[in-house]
Amino acid sequence: MLYHKPYFREKTYLNNIRLSAKGIIDNENFNSVIIGTSMTENTSAQEADKKLGRKWVNLSMWGSYLNERAIILNYLFLSKDIKQVIYTLDAFTLNDPNLKIPNHPPINSFDFLYDDNIYNDFKVYLNKKFILCALEFSTKEYCVGNANLEKLLNWEKEYKKFFGGFDNWMKYKNEDDKQKLKNMILNAQKFSPQLDIDIEKNKQYIKTYLLSFIKAHPKTQFDLIIPTHSKLLYRILYLDPEYYNKDSILFSKYQAVLKWLILETQKYPNVKIFGFDDLDYADNIANYKDPSHYNSIMNSMQLDAIKTQTHILTPQNMDSYFKTMEEKIKNYDLNPFIQYIKNNQ
Structure with missing residues (x-):
């Protein structure tokens, strides 16, 4: 729907939001948006309608950095009068904007859709996938997308068998993922948060790609959500060099950045930051399909x-919040996982 709605079939939407957000923004009637990562892809826009009022749409993009979301937000605010934004504060991009996520699409594969030139939008079709789809006149979902915008991004049903506990991970994950997870658990280091971490580059990144929108749109309410990863994630990824270099220690730097952001956003009455890591929810691995991704119960809790x-x-409660979070991570017992792995060698 880059140029118009379909003429001879129903409206459909590609689940690649980096490509389809423009058509959704141009053709759908909404005034509030969920724009996070895979951590909010299961958030129901219809549920948000009922609980929060307004008319919502979910434009979350898996693995999206702040600068990617800024491209969509800029186009969004130019196109519509947005009343409310739900936005995730993900550790991977707040900690290290230069982190390379495997299979992450390059920014130049979609940013041209959101510039002032409507003619270069056609470039999106000039690839093997869409050329073959056009030649075959295909109406398969792979080519034309899904007609249900509400269910477009929801991945929970597809991964339902992974929820329920660690034994399900070991039963259903592929061998490479299982072995990697086992190694990370067996080699997990002692949890000992670091001090005096430099976050100046992180501050500038957040000011440029997030706070600039908050400041420019004082009548829009921004609700910033800290994704509630499992405590297992923090224990096994704490210093994993594959994901975090020495300058990007997961918990310590994330905490420092979030504390700064909580203080910084006191300047703006249109911002609230929500955190759930002091609850017992993240202690229960059955709520997760992997160490990072929670079920939709948490998405509903956020709403x-x-x-x-x-x-x-x-600023008044953040120290006690992060102290509770730190204690939960520090005291998280890896022994049941270690014993399971050893018993199933």
Whole structure:
């Protein structure tokens, strides 16, 4: 729908939001947006409608950095009067904007869709996938997308068998992923947070690609959500060199950046930051399909918190919040996982 709605078939949407956000923004009626990562892809726009009012759409993009979301946000604010934004504060991009996620699409594969030139939008079709789809006159979902915008991004059903506990991970994951996870657990280091971490580059990154929108749109409410990863994630990824270099220690740097952001956003009355890491939810691995990704119960909890204005982090409560989070990570017991691995060698 880059140029018009379909003429001879129903409207459909590609689940690649980097490509399809423009058509959704241009052709759908909404005034509020969820724009996060895979951590909010399961958030129901219809549920947000009911709980928060307004008319919502979910434009979350898996693995999206702040600068990618800024491209969509800029086009969004030029196109519509946006009342409210739900936005995730993900550790990977707040900690290290230069982190390379495997299979991550390059920014030049979609940014041209959101510039002032409508003619270069056609470049999106000039690849093997869309050329073959056009030659075959295909109406398969792979080519034309899904007609249900509400279910477009939801991945929970596809991964349902992974939820329920560690034994399901070991039963259903591929051998490479299982072995990697086992190694990370067996080689996990002692949890000991670092001090005096330099976050100046992180501050500038956040000011440029997030706070600039908050400042420029004071009538738009921004609800920033800290994704509630499992405590297992923090224990096994704490110093994993494959994901974090020495300048990007997961918990310590993330905490430092978030504390700065909580203080910095006190300047703006249109911002609230929500955190759930002090709850027992993240202690229960059954709530996760892998160490990072939670089920949609958490997405609903996030909407409930925005509705009831609870779980809001402030300069007054942030120290106790992060102390509780740190203690939960430090005391998280890896022995059941280690014993399971050893018993199933």
